[in-house]
Amino acid sequence: MIGIHPNNQAIDLKDYNLYTSDPVLRRAVKRAGAEWCDAELVAQGAEYGSAETLQAGEDANTYEPELHTLSRTGERIDWVKFHPAWHKMMAMARRNGMANRPSNDSRPSAWAAYAATLYMQCQVEAGSTCPTTMTKGSVPVLKLNPALYASIADKLASMEHDERDIPVAQKRSMTVGMGMTEKQGGSDLRTNITRAVPIGSGPLGEEFELTGHKWFFSAPMCDAHLVLAKTDERGASCFYVPRWKPDGTKNPIHIQRLKNKVGNRSNSSSEVEFHGAWGVLVGEEGRGIPTIISMAAITRLDCALAGAAQMRAAFAQALHYTRNRHAFGKALVDQPLMTEVLADMALESEAATLLVMDLAEHFASTEPLDMAWRRVLTPAAKFWVTKRAIAVTAEAMEVFGGNGYVETGPMGRLFREAPVNSIWEGSGNVMCLDVLRAISRNPNDALMVLVRLGEIAANEPRVMAQVQALRDDLQLPPDALERKARRFTKRLALTVQSCLMLQHAEPIAAQAFINSRFDPEWGAVGGITCGTEDAAALLRAAWV
Missing domain, CATH: 2.40.110.20 (Butyryl-CoA Dehydrogenase, subunit A; domain 2)
Known part of the structure; x- marks a missing residue:
């Protein structure tokens, strides 16, 4: 969206389609076999990007929940009052299947359709995704008590948000x-x-x-x-x-x-x-701990999806802003150093989206490789993507200059929300240790994952070197490997992202990602290198 403001201020990014403007997301949905949901996702994307929905997301965070512990007559009610905008966002999430699509729809591709919806909602309003995705994650656990599950299955399967504070038996749906x-x-x-x-x-x-x-x-x-x-x-x-x-x-x-x-x-x-x-x-x-952790394993995917969504939202805002803001005689986006920074963000966003959408596909299968992939890669993806979301949202805020550091703009809320997915459902250290724990409990899982990565990277020596380094690390004594858990998990995530880029990205983007991410100069500060001389090409491909 290009718009000229008389005061050289970028117009607000609104009334755009979060789905059709995101070629990486749309291709991932098609690749997963979820074309049946394409028209629905197009409609969702338009609604999520509408000025009305964006305002509702803002209002839900401006008018905060109010706790009322006692009634007027002194009885405990422990009731939280929400602004109508909260219920609008909750209703949208429910209607779009975020609370139950994988359990309501037996098609394996339902996981990809679900992931695409969550990815879009998180770009607009993240708080409403918490109770919604926990509801989705609770279903396999609740099924362990068949009588209980039978009594509430219809409430869990409902596509309607029921905000009433009454006993479950009287409600149309539940969270x-x-x-x-x-x-x-x-x-x-x-x-x-x-x-x-x-x-x-x-x-x-x-x-x-x-x-x-x-x-x-x-x-x-x-x-x-x-x-x-x-x-x-x-x-x-x-x-x-x-x-x-x-x-x-x-x-x-x-x-x-x-x-x-x-x-x-x-x-x-x-x-x-x-x-x-x-x-x-x-x-x-x-x-109880392994029982409830099985729910957390599912919601960790949601944290990774949310991190990738935040990167996409931050990049979209930065790209829009720089296309519409001019300095020194041309648009900011055309300034060579700014182009480099934005291209680096585009690569980060694309690789994160590929990683989380691919991971969602693996949740739909019980094949040995798919199960190994999600056991090892779910904590790794959550660790890496949510960490990178913090860096990307900070860089995007800086693109706006002083306009990014005020709460009247879009970046403050995005930046403040970014760290939560790195903390919720297990902090960074817990995720890295869970990667090692998954490997130690099922050593064949790591073998299957590394064999598959080696097959994909067979013709790319730089990525094959990373696969071999992962194999070498697994030969270390447990204490030595635990001290390197963050380094190991970072290498694993980058290697998987590189392989996914080789498989699914445009050649220029795949090579740029590998060139930059395995460059010793990359990492501490965004925009040091985007791995290609044609940075503008990455930006042209990132938004349609």
């Missing part, structure tokens, strides 16, 4: 959140102290009362949460804890406060206490 971490332990879930006391068996299974707390509870207005708590006999177990008990009374889950987050303000992350809250066992007693 499901997660409550794992506690203030004394954080990521070390073994230190959790929340207790669950058995109270008998009911129609939904073994019932318990939970007493304790959760330091992060997202999002408290979900209709139910999957919660970790310890039983006396067998340790940590996973429980389904609804907001309203089956008898229609409010479950005693007391919201202590809403978190004052660095990033999005729309989603009400909170701290809560359980005061004998009713819950029902999900999965095997004493196996």
Whole structure:
């Protein structure tokens, strides 16, 4: 979009199509066999890029959720009030299948269609994706309790957002959140102290009362949460804890406060206490951590998708701005050094999009290579893509100059939101250690992944050298490899991205990526090199 402003100010980027303007995304959807969803995604892209939707995303973060712990008459209500813009974004996400498409649609390509929608919504409003994608991730866990799942399956499958705060049985749809971490332990879930006391068996299974707390509870207005708590006999177990008990009374889950987050303000992350809250066992007693981590494994894909989306949004804003801002006699985009910086961002965005969309495809298959790929690459992609999103959004903010450093522009919210995906569902160190843990538990997984990478890179010596370096690293003693976990994970992610670029990108982009990413000068600061003498060609190919 090109527009001339009389004061040399770039017009706002709006009323554009997030899908049709993104050739990398559209080709990834087609490659995954999801052409059946193309028309729907075109419509979604237009709606996401409309001025009305962009304003709703802004309003949802301007008018923050309000916590009301008590009613006028002093009863506990623990209710969070949202601006209508929040419900607009939640309704859009639900209608577009972000809460349930992979479980509603048995076609393997449904994962790619889902990923494309999430990728677009995250560019507009990220907070609403949290309860929506957690709902999607909860389905395989809830199925471990067949009676429970049968009682709520229609609510999970619904494409309608039901904002009413009433018992689940009376609702048209539901959302499901997660409550794992506690203030004394954080990521070390073994230190959790929340207790669950058995109270008998009911129609939904073994019932318990939970007493304790959760330091992060997202999002408290979900209709139910999957919660970790310890039983006396067998340790940590996973429980389904609804907001309203089956008898229609409010479950005693007391919201202590809403978190004052660095990033999005729309989603009400909170701290809560359980005061004998009713819950029902999900999965095997004493196996709660692996049970609930299986949900986190799915939502880690979502974090990586969100990181790639933030890169695309930041790059799109920077490219639009520089096309419409002039200095020293020509558009900023045509200034040689700015062209280099933008081309470097274009490569980063393309490689990230290829990585996350390819990873989503692997979630649809139970073939050994696909399962190995997602076990090893999900934490690696989450680590690398979310780290790079922070750097890219910062660089894009700088492209705007002072205009980027004010909250009235688009970059402040993008920049503040970028770090969250590196933290949520496991920080960077946890992700790198999970890569090594996946390899140590299933050594054949690493072998299959590296063999496949070697096949793709057979005619590219620089990438083959990285594959061999990964093989060499795996021969190190465990302690030595653990110290190098970040370096190993970075190399793995870049090698996979290089192979995907070789397979799916235009030759000039693939060679530029390899030239730059394995250049010793690349990495510390964006725009040092974009790996080609024709940087403008990368920009022309990045936006249609």
